[in-house]
Amino acid sequence: MKWTKKLRQPKLQQYIEADPFITDDELAKKFEVSVQTIRLDRLELSIPEVRERIKGVARKQYDPVKALAEEEIIGEMIDLELDSYAISILDIKQEHVFTRQNIARGHHLFAQANSLAVAVINDELALTADASVSFTRQVQAGERVVAKAKVADIRGSRTIVDVESFVGQYPVFKGEFHMFRSDRPEKEDQT
Template sequence: MARGNKNKKLRHQSLLKLIEENPFLTDEKLAEKLGVSIQTIRLDRLELGISELRERTKSMAQEVYSELRSLNKQELVGDLLSLDLGKRAISLLQTTEAMAFQNNNIVRGHYIFGQANSLAVAVIDATVALTKEANIKYLKPVYGGERLVAVADVIKQDGNNFYVEVNTSSDDKQVFHGKFVIIQKGEVK
């Protein structure tokens, strides 16, 4: 086998692994991680039948929205990508300059909080779930144009109270951490 084909095969394996581990990586990030051009990544994705980020995200979101119980799709801040009711949920928020302060392009905190809070409510397996308490920390600024991936984990349940931890990151760097107490007000499935 020619050396070029062997390198290509290894690169394809690495590309598949990276996207499996983090399906939200842009072509730019993939190119950076693999040390190749963006055009090479696009050609590799085409050859492997891997859709672009926008299509991967849309496909993941469409599969999970039907499981939502405590919120409607329109009430969730960001796109729901994964939902295991009562356990874990993941969402993606593509920030824009319109969400940011004009003088420094830093995204306003209520968008970041909104993503985390709505995800904490969405992960609860109840017809009605409301935020009772929130302890939040903004860990680093987020700039318009960044993609935020929020992961909500149900840590414990005590009666009708659910303790949910939400960690939000951008480019694999944590930007937000929140601990939420969500109270269930409806029947459990």
């Protein structure tokens, strides 16, 4: 189907409301128009660029990161509530992919998720003890990975953080991280 501008613009607005993480690139593919056309549409509709939109979505000024320096987070922090959840985005560039296949290397997705699991911990010291991870879909250069971390359990000095990463609506990575923190007394044997 070929969209006229009049039909496309309200639809575009709907898409962005439903998924504020959607990029101009993805929208251009959806409507089979150029990225430039999407940018003009957004300008006319006064819809800000994705990065600004996402910051608008974050419900409030997010909590300050405690366990590491914010610039040590792999990707860009979008939202954070300590000991609860965190969101970051990572734009996959040429430096992140295997040169031959253009597929993102697993350790970059791991690094994004792992640093998010560290960042969500409400402690000055948070270290990874164990992790189980799955790479569920290949990620290409030019794609944007949104990682969402949730604290699943806090038990003494151990915290379990579940991280799921998506490109658009597609899950690409899943991980369970067992984090060690310093400030809580070890209670594992007592509970």
